[in-house]
Amino acid sequence: MKLSRLAELSGVSTTTIKHWIRVGIMPAGRLRNATTAVYEQRHVDRARLIVVLRDVYGASTASIRSLTDLIDTPGVLTLDVMNACQAFALGVPEDIASDPAYDEFRERTHELMRRRDWRGYPGAAERGLTSALAQAAEVGLDYDVDELMEYADALEPLTSRNVEALGLEGSADEVARRMLLAVNARARQLVAVSSLAHAASAVRSAIDAGRAPADIAKPPARSAAPAPSRA
Known part of the structure; x- marks a missing residue:
């Protein structure tokens, strides 16, 4: 062309x-x-x-070239490309994997992986969780492994469907494009659902404490069902 x-x-x-x-x-x-x-x-x-x-x-x-150079490497595996996409999307430095300041949070990540037999390949996602746990602890959200297991219980059943929907057919460029879009979409969806749940909890607490009227911020009513079409 x-x-x-x-x-x-x-x-x-x-x-x-x-x-x-x-x-x-x-x-x-x-x-x-x-x-x-x-x-x-x-x-x-x-x-x-x-x-x-x-x-x-x-x-x-420069960041784009770091990924495209990998894709253009002869013999590169699709799993290598997918891991590089995770690292790109998470934006977590590689030195977190060995920085002693993250030892506590790295061990929680590894314990979660051991309990669930999750096999990271070869570490972008686990570095991301280690970093996220450290950041959460800084603002008082110090999640232990049992709490992480609760999150994993909710998320793991969805993963097979997500991987299947992503698909691994096509060129490495196309696989990378779909994966980067999927990671971004999943992150935005999870943050939005979490924010909605936290907002609802705050509203309930305000109502229970008498700081807000009982009928505040109710969910929108269901819209009327559309009338059946006529032939």
């Missing part, structure tokens, strides 16, 4: 695509003659991945 068609399919300008090629995050097209290059589906997949990294995660060119 021509550069103009690649731009149309990926939703970015030809100028932007040329810039991505210059900085090394998009492979060059195959030269058809001295002035014309042709592009393939792999270029479309790469452009769509870069758009997610840029627009959803606000990633710098």
